[in-house]
Amino acid sequence: MTARAVDGLGGPGSPGGPGGPGPGGGREGRRWSGEWGRPGDAPASADVDVLVPTSGRSAALAVTLAGLAAQDGPTFSVLVSDQSTDGDGLDEPAVAAMLRVLGAQGRPVRAVRHMPRRGLAEHRQFLLDQSSAPLVLMLDDDVWLEPGTLARMVDALRTLGCGFVGSAVQGLSYLDDVRPHEQQAFETWDAGRVAPERLRRGSPETSRVSLHNAANLAHVAATLDVPRGGWLAYKVAWVGGCTLYDRQALVEAGGFDFWSTLPPEHAGEDVVAQWRVMERRGGAGIVPSGAVHLEAPTTVPVREVDAPDVVLEAQT
Numbered sequence: 001m002t003a004r005a006v007d008g009l010g011g012p013g014s015p016g017g018p019g020g021p022g023p024g025g026g027r028e029g030r031r032w033s034g035e036w037g038r039p040g041d042a043p044a045s046a047d048v049d050v051l052v053p054t055s056g057r058s059a060a061l062a063v064t065l066a067g068l069a070a071q072d073g074p075t076f077s078v079l080v081s082d083q084s085t086d087g088d089g090l091d092e093p094a095v096a097a098m099l100r101v102l103g104a105q106g107r108p109v110r111a112v113r114h115m116p117r118r119g120l121a122e123h124r125q126f127l128l129d130q131s132s133a134p135l136v137l138m139l140d141d142d143v144w145l146e147p148g149t150l151a152r153m154v155d156a157l158r159t160l161g162c163g164f165v166g167s168a169v170q171g172l173s174y175l176d177d178v179r180p181h182e183q184q185a186f187e188t189w190d191a192g193r194v195a196p197e198r199l200r201r202g203s204p205e206t207s208r209v210s211l212h213n214a215a216n217l218a219h220v221a222a223t224l225d226v227p228r229g230g231w232l233a234y235k236v237a238w239v240g241g242c243t244l245y246d247r248q249a250l251v252e253a254g255g256f257d258f259w260s261t262l263p264p265e266h267a268g269e270d271v272v273a274q275w276r277v278m279e280r281r282g283g284a285g286i287v288p289s290g291a292v293h294l295e296a297p298t299t300v301p302v303r304e305v306d307a308p309d310v311v312l313e314a315q316t
Contacts, residue, residue, distance in 0.1 A: 001188040005227040006148075006155045029072055030105040040106055047074035047135060048154065048244070051127035053120065054141035055083040060296045062094035067145035069101045074154050076137070077108035081127055083117050120300065121259035121269035121307060128255050131247060138270070140241040142294040143169050149290035152231045153244045156286045162194035163249035163281030164274060166239025169293035174214035182210035186220050189233045194282040199237065199275050201308060208237040211285075221288040231286040238274045242291040245277065253277045258311045267300055268307035275312065 031040060050068060054061045061080070068078060080099070082090050089095060090111045103109045114126055124138060135154065139145075149167055157165040185208045189195075199205050211217060211234075226232050253276040256269055274283055 001190055001192050001233060003224065003226040003230050003232040004155070004159065004192070005230040006152055030069075030107070036104040043075045043106070043108070045075075046077040046108060046133045048076040048137055048150065049131040049133040049135070049247075050076050050078045050137045050139055051124070051131060052078065052080045052139050052141055053083070053123045053127060054080060054089060055117070055299050056086060056089065057141050057296055057299060058084075058089040058092035058095050060142040060294045061089065062092070062098050063144050063294060064139065064141050065095065065098035065102065067143070068107075068139075068150075069098060069105060070147045071145065071150040072148070073151050076150065077133065078102055078110070079127060079130055080109075080111045081114045081123060082111070083114055083123060085117075088113065117264055119259060119262055119264040119266050119269070121256045121262055121266065121272075124269060124273075125256035125259050128247075128250065134247055135244055136247045136250065137242070137244045140169075142296045143241050144292045144294060145242070146290035146292070148229055150244075152229065152286065152290065156231050156233060156284070157244055157246065160189075160192060160194045160233055160284060162246075162283055163253070163277035164239075164243050164245045164283040165233075166236060166243040166283070166285045167289040167291040168212040168217050168236075168239050168285055169241040169291045170215050170218050170289055171293045171295050172215060172218070173295060175218065177214055178219050179214060179216055182213055182216050183220050185211055187235045189235060189284055192233060194233065194284045196279055196282045197235075198279050200312060205235070206237045208235060211236070212240070217285075217287055217289050224287065226288060231288070233284040233286055236283060236285040238271045239283075239285050240270055241293065242289075243270065243274065246281070249277055249281045253280055258307070262307055262310060263305055265300070266305040266307055266310075268309075272307045272311045275308070
């Protein structure tokens with residue numbers, strides 16, 4: 001597959017770039033600081049609803065929101081749902097400040113508490129139920145996005161016409177840890193045509209998961225001739241942390257409606273959702289990713305129950 005260049009990402013003619021309409025110009029641009037003090041109307045509808053579940057990681061959440069504040073088009077809203085048990089993480093000064101920045105930029109922002117905790121699958125289903133945009137970005141609360149990442153993901157999803165596109169998170173503390181043996185599974189989608197796939201535990205395709213270890217994807221990207229601001233689609237086992245879905249495709253596949261079959265302490269809910277979408281519409285990752293894992297301690301330390309083993313095995 002030939003790498004695709006995305007027009008207007010950080011170059012001449014882009015919002016904020018030389019010759020462009022300026023930081024606040026155009027439907028997709030964020031309001032710049034010179035407009036923050038003026039009355040402004042939020043867009044009637046957003047292209048993307050960004051859905052962020054969070055619990056007990058206010059410092060990481062603030063960095064995640066700062067990454068969103070650095071995105072330009074397309075139009076997006078932000079919904080943060082907090083399940084912190086040691087107080088309201090949404091009131092932490094850095095978090096509250098970044099929520100205000102997003103609002104000043106013209107992004108519709110909602111921050112809610114969602115209790116009691118019933119597990120990540122239920123939390124994600126709650127967020128999905130609140131969304132209405134044609135695209136939804138499931139973004140973990142410990143992921144920073146390079147400017148332009150959301151625009152590239154949206155361009156990829158619209159171009160490929162599949163069920164989801166993911167930007168796999170990369171741990172940049174591993175940049176000096178090159179692992180060629182874990183990169184061997186890298187395979188692009190020919191001619192940009194993403195086909196449905198049926199994956200289960202033990203499927204050969206699950207070996208692709210090693211691509212998303214450490215900084216493997218950054219090392220793969222360094223070997224490719226992808227134009228600045230462009231992307232290349234590749235085959236995935238699943239993509240954790242930063243996944244953009246066609247909302248209709250996710251809902252038709254059941255979303256995370258299996259949550260009630262799982263105990264609150266579980267992992268792998270994103271794998272189930274993505275495998276069900278992949279079986280119907282296909283899914284892909286894009287490289288370069290632009291998503292950086294903050295490498296904060298996990299908030300799911302108990303992982304004895306893996307959702308695919310419970311949900312998908314029960315269906316076979």
